[in-house]
Amino acid sequence: MNRNTFDSPVTLQMVLEALAFATDAPVSVKEVCRVYAEVVGETSLPSEAAVEEALEELNDSYEIGGHTMRIQYWAGGLRMTTTESVAPFLEAFFRRERRRHLTKPLMETLAIVAYKQPATKAEIDAVRGVDSGYALRKLLELNLLAIFGRAEIIGRPMLYATTDRFLEEFGLKNLDELPNLRQAEELLGDAAFNEERTRLFMAKGLEMGDGDPSSPSSESTSTT
Structure with a gap:
């Protein structure tokens, strides 16, 4: 047959x-x-x-x-x-497993790469203030990050970028659906990102609104 x-x-x-x-x-x-x-x-x-x-x-x-x-x-x-x-029922089911795998250091590293990609380890370390070697290795194992190539600078360090698996895990169709930088900071809730966020805002030509803790005071001293 x-x-x-x-x-x-x-x-x-x-x-x-x-x-x-x-x-x-x-x-x-x-x-x-x-x-x-x-x-x-x-x-x-x-x-x-x-x-x-x-x-x-x-x-x-x-x-x-x-x-x-x-x-x-x-x-x-x-x-x-x-x-x-x-969605709420699935979230309740998977919450514990996701938290077990994606610790705060992993989430920090993943967020930095998502917004700066492709990024070198040195760039990631500079933002976090600590060595990110373990976090990068773990995210590579989880297939949330991949090696994108090598930077055209001295030493030719490896470049890291997010994967299609990253999009799937966070329910994104593409990178354009990433939260804006202000929302990302609120999600991360880490003051250590203020300086880097400010630099990223400036690089993207965005303005920070009133009440932004890292923006200059909007109050001016009146002169006579």
């Missing part, structure tokens, strides 16, 4: 759902088409438009059936996600 012969037809919609459910990383539309054609034995790849149509039909069926699953684009591919309505 030919392995490509099925008792019942396997649709592109079914294949898309299975791949999105079974894979840890987002799967590209092209990969969905390739896998479908390879197994079913079609002479030509399904079109990307056909995958988009299957995606829309699947999500419609989930919504009509009252299911919390959805297949959405994340970090350049498609993956199974859940609706916002169940």
Whole structure:
């Protein structure tokens, strides 16, 4: 019996759902088409438009059936996600595990790289005021950071940048969805970032509003 012969037809919609459910990383539309054609034995790849149509039909069926699953684009591919309505329950479930892995030093290091990337270890150490070697190694192990290359300066130090896994873990479609610098400081809640944040604001051409602890006093002395 030919392995490509099925008792019942396997649709592109079914294949898309299975791949999105079974894979840890987002799967590209092209990969969905390739896998479908390879197994079913079609002479030509399904079109990307056909995958988009299957995606829309699947999500419609989930919504009509009252299911919390959805297949959405994340970090350049498609993956199974859940609706916002169940987010608090998932957050409660995963909170302890996430806290165990991402300690404050790891979060600090990750935040610095996210906003300065690509960044060298020396740049990260300068902001944190301590050696970041262990934090960088751990974040590399967790696949939240990757080596981006080497800086064109003396010594050619390695450059670090965030990964697609970083986007997935923090629910971001791309780096443009990172919180702005003011929000980031509030999330970190660390006064040690004030000076570096000020420099980053200036580098990005942003203005710090009234009440910013690191901005000059807005009060002026009247003269006569």
